[in-house]
Amino acid sequence: MSGQGPKQAVTRKSGVALWRQIADQIRQAVSAGTLGADGRLPPEMVLSERFGVNRHTLRSAIAALVQEGVLRAEQGRGTFVESRQKLSYPISARTRFSTGLRSQTRDRRSILLAHAVEQASQRVAEGLGLAEGAPVVRLETLSEADERPVSRATSWFDAERFPGYAEAYAETGSITLGFQSYGIEDYFRKSTLVSARHADAADLADLKLSAGAIVLVAVAVNVDTQGLPIQYAETRFVADRVELSVSTEAQ
Amino acid sequence: MSGQGPKQAVTRKSGVALWRQIADQIRQAVSAGTLGADGRLPPEMVLSERFGVNRHTLRSAIAALVQEGVLRAEQGRGTFVESRQKLSYPISARTRFSTGLRSQTRDRRSILLAHAVEQASQRVAEGLGLAEGAPVVRLETLSEADERPVSRATSWFDAERFPGYAEAYAETGSITLGFQSYGIEDYFRKSTLVSARHADAADLADLKLSAGAIVLVAVAVNVDTQGLPIQYAETRFVADRVELSVSTEAQ
DNA sequence: TTCGATTGTATAGAACAATAGACAAATACG
DNA sequence: CGTATTTGTCTATTGTTCTATACAATCGAA
Numbered sequence: 322m323s324g325q326g327p328k329q330a331v332t333r334k335s336g337v338a339l340w341r342q343i344a345d346q347i348r349q350a351v352s353a354g355t356l357g358a359d360g361r362l363p364p365e366m367v368l369s370e371r372f373g374v375n376r377h378t379l380r381s382a383i384a385a386l387v388q389e390g391v392l393r394a395e396q397g398r399g400t401f402v403e404s405r406q407k408l409s410y411p412i413s414a415r416t417r418f419s420t421g422l423r424s425q426t427r428d429r430r431s432i433l434l435a436h437a438v439e440q441a442s443q444r445v446a447e448g449l450g451l452a453e454g455a456p457v458v459r460l461e462t463l464s465e466a467d468e469r470p471v472s473r474a475t476s477w478f479d480a481e482r483f484p485g486y487a488e489a490y491a492e493t494g495s496i497t498l499g500f501q502s503y504g505i506e507d508y509f510r511k512s513t514l515v516s517a518r519h520a521d522a523a524d525l526a527d528l529k530l531s532a533g534a535i536v537l538v539a540v541a542v543n544v545d546t547q548g549l550p551i552q553y554a555e556t557r558f559v560a561d562r563v564e565l566s567v568s569t570e571a572q
Numbered sequence: 573m574s575g576q577g578p579k580q581a582v583t584r585k586s587g588v589a590l591w592r593q594i595a596d597q598i599r600q601a602v603s604a605g606t607l608g609a610d611g612r613l614p615p616e617m618v619l620s621e622r623f624g625v626n627r628h629t630l631r632s633a634i635a636a637l638v639q640e641g642v643l644r645a646e647q648g649r650g651t652f653v654e655s656r657q658k659l660s661y662p663i664s665a666r667t668r669f670s671t672g673l674r675s676q677t678r679d680r681r682s683i684l685l686a687h688a689v690e691q692a693s694q695r696v697a698e699g700l701g702l703a704e705g706a707p708v709v710r711l712e713t714l715s716e717a718d719e720r721p722v723s724r725a726t727s728w729f730d731a732e733r734f735p736g737y738a739e740a741y742a743e744t745g746s747i748t749l750g751f752q753s754y755g756i757e758d759y760f761r762k763s764t765l766v767s768a769r770h771a772d773a774a775d776l777a778d779l780k781l782s783a784g785a786i787v788l789v790a791v792a793v794n795v796d797t798q799g800l801p802i803q804y805a806e807t808r809f810v811a812d813r814v815e816l817s818v819s820t821e822a823q
Numbered sequence: 824t825t826c827g828a829t830t831g832t833a834t835a836g837a838a839c840a841a842t843a844g845a846c847a848a849a850t851a852c853g
Numbered sequence: 854c855g856t857a858t859t860t861g862t863c864t865a866t867t868g869t870t871c872t873a874t875a876c877a878a879t880c881g882a883a
Contacts, residue, residue: 341587648879
């Protein structure tokens with residue numbers, strides 16, 4: 322609501338500092354194009370009056386967004402929009418990370434942060450259709466687009482069926498290609514549970530976010546052509562940079 | 573991660589008060605069942621040590637959750653889990669609000685907050701396949717489950733095809749039944765865009781949330797059996813109480 | 824009843840957030 | 854060049870959050 326004059330609402334003594342509430346609102350408005358549509362933000366004095374706070378408080382908000390890479394401030398000139406676009410990540414039966422984003426971004430890559438073989442927790446076992454405590458391969462991966470972290474995923478695979486999957490992934494740099502080295506040419510997304518929460522400390526560090534940031538959490542099960550679960554994954558997307566697109570047309 | 577001993581992470585001088593960060597973590601852990609699985613929370617002293625904060629800070633977090641109705645504190649006895657469940661809202665081609673939640677909650681209802689006829693914005697026109705500025709009916713609705721607000725939706729309908737849809741909805745109290753009075757016996761969810769953001773001032777009031785709360789935003793297009801768009805809707809779900817379940821099995 | 828465990832209340836000081844006013848530094852433009 | 858506009862830095866003051874310590878009130882069980 323409102324692109325120009327009306328005062329924006331901020332709540333005092335709510336446990337969230339004013340500068341953070343304002344930063345969240347500006348980030349959202351910039352992303353939606355209702356602020357800085359011409360690439361330039363109104364002067365600090367104008368914005369501070371619009372939010373009904375002191376100029377210094379507003380400057381704290383801008384400083385946070387500059388830190389995040391959303392804005393860029395230039396002394397004597399003004400404050401400018403550095404990056405606006407939201408990536409749209411499709412969720413369908415043929416969901417694959419790389420293909421979905423290929424057209425929207427220039428540079429994109431996945432990084433394997435860590436991997437281990439462990440015993441399946443109840444949750445993971447249920448997702449993969451294994452017994453609780455069965456050996457599973459766990460992968461911790463980070464995905465970036467245009468040099469900026471976009472998502473952080475934890476995936477589990479049946480260690481009996483995919484021993485050394487981590488190596489296959491490290492070599493190929495792709496989940497899809499990793500499966501191919503086990504003879505799986507095709508697979509499907511069976512289900513996805515989507516929720517949202519504040520990023521926890523680990524997410525903040527890996528995704529280079531500041532506290533209070535939001536992550537979209539997608540818990541997914543991929544199955545092979547027989548319908549057998551082959552991957553259970555929990556992906557945390559940076560909510561400010563990503564939206565999930567669910568297509569439910571006849572398939 | 574961790575149900576017992578390990579220290580939980582809180583970030584200082586992040587713009588989000590410690591008590592609020594802790595409240596968010598406890599709410600999440602309770603919802604996931606990793607805390608208070610037996611219906612009872614560990615004593616304040618134990619929790620305050622686990623989070624590395626003063627007992628009073630932890631008490632502020634608990635007070636907020638008591639206020640929200642998540643916890644219940646009894647002097648001399650302890651602190652208990654009042655409500656745990658997260659509602660799972662299915663998204664598929666046959667998504668309907670009421671049917672999806674019927675099995676999970678006792679009492680559920682939708683309230684028509686406001687309605688108006690207006691000119692379609694570019695976004696709405698595109699969603700409904702109309703010309704920008706064409707007349708559309710806008711509905712503002714609130715959905716509750718077990719006496720607690722769950723979602724807040726804004727829907728648009730073609731005013732030429734569905735004149736007075738607001739009245740039809742008010743009488744029947746249901747989107748599906750409202751369509752039936754226009755001879756539409758069946759319809760489908762075509763697409764859904766899911767994102768997340770902090771609740772804005774209006775959401776906070778309608779959904780009875782406290783500042784800093786998160787909403788899951790689903791932007792959806794429903795189509796009739798011919799594939800013509802009949803409803804464009806933006807729904808804000810309370811992220812703490814809802815998760816979206818996307819099924820992508822062969823349909 | 825007595826005791827231990829637990830939540831509730833009070834008070835004071837330290838750390839942080841927000842306001843206020845003044846001025847410096849860089850830029851754009853006549 | 855000189856001026857207006859804009860962001861950057863500094864200092865001081867006030868209010869909110871967090872810490873620290875102490876003690877009261879309630880409950881359950883020995």
